[in-house]
Amino acid sequence: MSGHGSLLAQPLQRPSAGRIAVHAGLLLLGALTGLAGALVQAGWFPGGLLLALAGAAGLFLGGARATRSRGGAVAPAAGWMIAVIVCTAGRPEGDYLFGAGGGSYLFLLGGMALAVICATLAFGRQPVGPDVRLGK
Secondary structure (H helix, E strand, O other), X not given: OOOOOOHHHOOOOOOOHHHHHHHHHHHHHHHHHHHHHHHHHHHOOOHHHHHHHHHHHHHHHHHHHHHOOOHHHHHHHHHHHHHHXXXXXXXXXXXXXXXXXXXXXXXXXXXXXXXXXXXXXXXXXXXXXXXXXXXX
């Protein structure tokens, strides 16, 4: 047994500058994906809706796999959510980017569900080393 102990007992460390930059880039990519999905989903219904949701899911899961952490899925999901919330707000002229149809609601709710699913399925903090499994 090594003296490392549980991961929960380890002190928190500040993330590296590279990790912060990667997560900031994923946040920006999430915002761009949300904006593009908002424009595409209504333009080519139902194919545009499926394309927008597939793009969002690919970014969320790809971010998690690239960073090997749940934060890699949460960062683009947060950017996606911010962009979509901004797009749902009406303008002073009374214009809306989202229509009142079912496709818009499917895009909003489906994207949120995909974000939760991808963040849940992403890699968590896993211990490494020979003492990971007891008795082996």
